[in-house]
Amino acid sequence: MKRYAVFFSVVLLFASSPAWAGTKEEIIRLQSDVLQLQNQLRVLQKNVEENGSVLKTLLEQLNDQVAKNQVALEGMTQGLQAQKADVGQSLGEVRRDLQNLSVKWDDTNNRIAAIHQKLEENQMRLSSLREVPSESEGAAVEPDQIYNAAYNDYLMGNYDLAIASFQDFLSNFRDSELSDNALYYLGVSFQNQGRYEQAIQAFDQVINLYPKGDKTPNAHYKKALTLQQVQKNTEAIEAFKKLATLYPESQEAAMARAELEKLGVSLEEPARRRR
Template identity: 35%
Template sequence: MKRNLLLCLLAASIAACPLAEAGTKEELVRLQSDVLALQNQIREFDKGYTEKLDSLRSLVIQLNDQAARSGLVLDRISAAMENTEAGTREADRNLLEEVRRLSEKVDEVGTRISAMAQQLGELKVQSASLGPATSPGLSPEVLYNQAFGDFVQGNFDLAIEGFSAYVSTYPAGEKAPDALLNIGDSHIGQNRLPQAVAAFTRVINDYAESAKVPSALYKRARVELAMQEKENATADLRHIVEKFPQSPEAGLAQAELDRLTASKPAAPARRKAR
């Protein structure tokens, strides 16, 4: 494989000899692609940096909570000390143990803060070294992938935000129907069913030629079933079976229709206006 590649390169370079200009252009193209790759790396870093900062922020909040809790325990101890009569040895020992544990806890909190501060410092240094080049808008791919990362981790609100940004920035983008499907699924994950239906409906209406329409119809039908809108669901399922018989959703839709028919005879399917 490598040898073939080398031979190709050699042949290409021989052919390119009389065409010095073409070579220069190639160089330029290569340089441009290098610059693009660098920009992508910077964006990736920016993303990672933001995520890291977010997680550090939440850790700081947790630590503050822990510190507040420790404060409460200390208050309790001092109250106990006030109430304790000149103190038996047993009580003293318990108090000392409690204080020792608290002191250890405070030490641990301090270490974690120190470790976080160190990481934060490193990130700041790295970020500063990148300069102002980290701020340009995200490419469609990065924007989508970032939202998808939140989606698969179950950070549904962040995912909705990211996918919505994608759809509004790149409405004709290749992944706009996917983004809307994922917005709908994220709403389902948050039990916001009407919003989910709205997102799926946008795929069906605004991207009628997309291969994602059967998915949107099937998802909408399942949400409608969950919302006790059986007629609407049946209409969507029949639509899939009739209009998209070759889609993977057709088998799922037929099975769902069979289940519905077995449970209760379905009325003639006509979509009710919602």
């Protein structure tokens, strides 16, 4: 009981605190908490399923018992009243047990629902944390904190979260120095999810909006790889060529040249022909 009290008071403290001045650590921790909550929910759901199967077995056993009782009843050719009363009573008990079980089952369901609600509340808090307070008086959330949280999700392979966070970052801090990085990792996150069209769009934005950005050669390279993944090989070759021509000194250009060589494509010829 003490635990529950602590729990609720902490939740109250948590909920009533003014203007969530989210810091980077808190965002990351909240995300990791939500992940943990999801894990725990999974464990709980598994448990409920197990309980369900136990319940099912119990019900089956009860059914068997009822059936047995009925057989016994039929077998009692003497038809003794007392025995009939006994059987009736035990059937009543079985029914009562069943009722008890269903009450427990409801109880379990209620708890799950409560936990679901808690999880949703936490997720709402998380998303409201991401919505940067525009002119609230609390400490402003630094753009790089949002960016780092998103990048952290990318590192952990939580691509759904990473995509949502990078998009939030871009809609709030489009002018940030990290915008090209955010777009680039948005693209890579899409790519990892197999959402290739969106990935290519993101890489194109890096290429078109930040021609001098440090992620631009990478964006060319990843765009070419993504095009290969969707069998657009002609376009992929074009992307490799563009990379090799525009950023010849970059590491990515060296890899593009190697790839073109592997594909048997010469870098020089088409350019000369055009001249």
